[in-house]
Amino acid sequence: MSAGYPLLFLALGTLGGIGFLALGARKQVADLKNDPRRSNIIKDHGGTPRPNMPGTEH
Secondary structure (H helix, E strand, O other): OOOHHHHHHHHHHHHHHHHHHHHHHHHHHHHHHOOOOOOOOOOOOOOOOOOOOOOOOO
């Protein structure tokens, strides 16, 4: 039964490491945006759409 404990520790350590990296990535994006409440890096989201390129009208 003790053979399962290293596997359990490895699984929990992997999940913890993934969580740590995800939090670090979220903080990096928030720092780039200068707004810690949102993680979207696009500052001017929701503006007018770009015009269609010639030949793509449907």
